[in-house]
Amino acid sequence: MTRRLTGFQPTGHLHLGNLIGAMRPLVAAQDRPSIAMIADLHALTVEHDPQQLRANTLQVATVLLAAGVDPERTAIIANSQVPEHAELHYLLESATGYGEAARMIQFKEKSAGNKGVRLSLLTYPVLMAADILVHDIDQVPVGDDQNQHLELARTVATRFNARYGETFTVPEGIRPENAARIMDLSDPARKMSKSAPSAAGRIGLLDPPEVIRRTITRAVTDTVGVVRDDAGNQPGVTNLLAILRACADREPGPLTSYGALKREVTDAVEAVLGPIRARYAELSEDPGHVRKILADGRARVQPRAAETVRRARTALGLLD
Ligand code: ATP
Structure with a gap:
């Protein structure tokens, strides 16, 4: 059966x-072997605060559980806690060109004008390759x-296999099923993002209801005044419609005003996020439980990861 990995x-x-874009597709596909990976090693590629990183990692694990990821079926791991990721990362550097890494758009964007660029930002995609290859993953849902x-x-x-002998499963990128791309509510030309400088257009999964209402009420629309699904001319309205469809699986009434549409969207979002927020609050009372889930996830995936690294080491001519 195909194996999937989704990273956060x-x-x-x-x-x-x-x-909408990643967690729900992951939850919907839990009948196949899946890994939900928290990429805490990747968070070291840019300026970070250690205490904040620890808190964020636990928060992502807790939100995954609150959103319905079932740890009995999906292994939840942090990539730093499975050392095979870091080991394979280094081994894969022997099959990666400097030029290939330096050409990555994300590296160019994140390094432009930044004097303190970390070497790990350059090798970020090699670590991502290790994250995937180490678990023999067939499918990676990617935006x-x-x-x-x-x-x-x-x-x-592919290059490693050709040069050193069949070692890795070559993964395929797939579009997650039913996964709309959600845009920033204050700038619908940009995707909603964790790292956007302003939180004004972002609906946080743990935002309280009044913050959600305020964010949606202030969402950018336009002066057309009529609700239409026309991303070219009405990107803000189209984004609100996409949110309504994703959260409530319905269309607004034909004469809906922007104000009424925003109220509908607010109710639909709250109906989805309210239960997640409540479950998150329950789970947060026992951080030891979340740590244990991560430890269980690690124990579950480690034998296969160790085997993959062993194959790669042998192929490269390293001693046992
Ligand atoms: P960052 O801003 O730090 O790059 P991000 O918000 O883009 O973070 P990631 O952790 O890189 O989030 O991505 C986690 C998953 O969520 C990925 O599968 C990604 O494709 C998906 N995702 C991220 N942003 C959106 C979005 N706006 N709409 C739909 N899916 C998204």
């Missing part, structure tokens, strides 16, 4: 886009922003 960076507050990195993972795996 613990770089800030998870938002509605993460839920557009990670397409180029996934292609590099495929190239590196």
